[in-house]
Amino acid sequence: MRYSMTGATGFLGGELARQLVGAGHDVVALVRDRSRATGLRAMGVELVEGDLDDRGALDELMLGADGFFHVAGWYKHGLREHEALRRVNIEGTRNALEAARRAGVARTVYTSTIALNSDTEGEVVDEDYRFTGTHVTEYDRTKGVAHDVAEEYAAAGLPLVIVQPSVIYGPGDVGSTLGQMTRQLVAGRTVLGPRGGGACFAHVEDVARGHVLAMEQGRVGESYILAGPAAEHSEVLERTRELAGAGRVVLLPPAVIKVVAAVTAPLERLVRLPQPLTSEAARAGMATYYGTAGKAARDLGWTVRPLEEGLAETVAAIRAGE
Template sequence: MKAQSPARVLVTGGAGFIGAHVVKALRERYPESGLRVLHLPRERLDNLDGLDGLEFVAGDVTVREEVDAAVAGCDVVFHLAAIYALWLPDMDVMRRVNVEGTRNVLDACRRHGVRRVVHTSSAVCFCGQGLDVESDERSPFSMEGMPYAATKRASHELAERFAADGLDVVIVCPAAPIGPGDIGPTPTGRMIVEIFRLPFAVALRTLVNVIDVRDCALGHVLALERGRKGESYLLAGENFGHAEILERALALCGRKARIIELPPSTLLPLAHLLALAAQITGRAPLLTPAEIRQARGGLVCDGAKARRELGLHVRPLDESLRDAVAWFAERGRIRLRGSRREPPGAT
């Protein structure tokens, strides 16, 4: 599809961590195409600073009329808008955004004759088979009882049904993204921030597949260009333990900290107590039973299909960590020793 540049592209969730990098990758790949970003009315747009020629549309994917107005006139749509949370005071909000919001976007794309949709799902739709099992796009869903995973699986199945009914949809399933621009931050980014603040850290004994957010964004663009209608593609890097990720981040900066690695099951009683307290206080717990269940099954996967069919190749973890640490340091989220505010070799 690269030979035919899209006239106008809509990116829902384009101000988010992955979404902003997708917008940047599209601007680089298709400098002449119009780029429209659908964002929440009060959402921060910091990650898009410095990009010219963007059309910003404030709206909510749960409001059909606002989605319809955003999709109108676009021939390509990237749907990334979603809530990623392991706990919310009202978990039904996540279902409305992740499932009904996806239905609204796909309905509008079909109604307006959009040429191709790239739907962002998640690796949780296939992972969780166990720490010794590398999941792929044929693996069954196994994260029952986890609201986020359930909503992503439901929206994934919606995209598959729309594709079967004729809409040109390609589905991408990112593993855990890491790199600069983690404004949230994500759970992986939060681990990195905390290890630089504290003299020790507790890491769950689990495995997680991480991918540089910039490679993840490129995977979205390659799915537009080379993906097959109705197919799913895991956008994945390598599988690492939580402790190894933290140790590497520290080593890049010449730092050390004590990392205590615990089996997930030992923290399950604490997670239940914290979740109960959260229901009373309305404040997010530091640890949830859903996190424990995910850690038990792991986020272990193989991105061979995306490498083979999309031509996606990913950079090494150390480069991603170096740039993530530098980004957090520049914004005062972490403090590095010495006069340099970034780790050696940061870009």
């Protein structure tokens, strides 16, 4: 099979490309700069240079594709990221799905997220849950709008399956807040974390495999939550510290985090703060992003490894220099 994809230079997309190539498929990926995608080229991935607002590049990407994975997204916190979040997550999704429609691609898998539900306030929700209210972050909001766009295309006849990953972790994660904290702990440094708040955590290899299963077995028009085990952020950080045998975790109570969020919000208008220090990251750290993967398990046969096992693999990989 020939699969086209966006987001292949990212953490999840790179793993998905590896799995597809490893299974013997031809893969063509949209990249903004060929010179920064040498790893994909070495893997045997065909590259199309362009962006999500480049109609010509998107049309070239779809040529001869049996299936299309739209994985690309912008996941950053902070006021200075809002424009990029809207441009990539909303308009980029619309452009990508429209290109798939023009090309008549037989099957598209779109990467949404359970974060579109924002704070579930401790409730574990499924695909039928509909969030109402104010989103915790602009990332949550823009992915919610993009999810609506995807459902509109599916309703209009695009053969589309949606997957909704939870927090993704694993070897090779150098960009997310969790990935940075994990590396800091392995290096013996101190990290600050929230006391309270939590999420579901799924290993990157399992999430990528869930995408493949959605392409091969998912029902058109359906959404599948790919959520790993639920845990509080403090539990994950403390267990990571234990596995690393190094570092220190300092947990901040919600009252302190609220003060931090109030103080940093005005600063973000003047300077670009590190991701963990933004007011949105602070608010997200106090929220719960919980979902169940029961439907994906039943319909797709999807499984996810225990969190303990995945964290141990991640710490070992970082120690090995990966």
